[in-house]
Amino acid sequence: LQKELLKYKQEARNLQGIKFTSPQDALQQRLIQQDASVLQLKQELLRASMDKEELHNQNVDLQRKVEERNRLLAEYKKELCQKDRHLQQHQTKLDEMLRQLSEASYQQVDLERELEHKEALLAHCMKREAEE
Secondary structure, eight states: OHHHHHHHHHHHHHHHTOOOSSHHHHHHHHHHHHHHHHHHHHHHHHHHHHHHHHHHHHHHHHHHHHHHHHHHHHHHHHHHHHHHHHHHHHHHHHHHHHHHHHHHHHHHHHHHHHHHHHHHHHHHHHHHHHHO
C-alpha cells in the first residue's frame, strides 16, 4: 500500500508539473515564482508609469488650452469694454443731438407763431390801409 501511495503521489506531482527531489529544487521553484511575481509587478509598475505620464501630458495639454481660452476671454472682455465706451460716447452725442433738435423744434414753433402773428398784423395793416 505504501508503495502504491508513493507511486500515486509521484504521478500526481508529475501531472501537476511539480517534481521536488531535493530542497534545492523547492528553493529554485520558489525563486522562479518570486521572479515571475517581480516581473509581473514591474510590468504593472511600467503600465502605471505610462498611464501617469499620459495623464500628465493630458493635464499639461488641458492647462495650455485653459490658458489659451483665458487669454481669448481677456481679449474679448477688452474689446467689449472698448465697444461699451464707444457706445456710451455715441449715446451721449445722440442725447445732445436730440436735445438740440428739441430746442430747434421749440424755436421753429416760436418762429412760426411769430411769423403767423406778423402775417396777421401785416394783413391787418394792409386791410386798414386799404380801408383808408
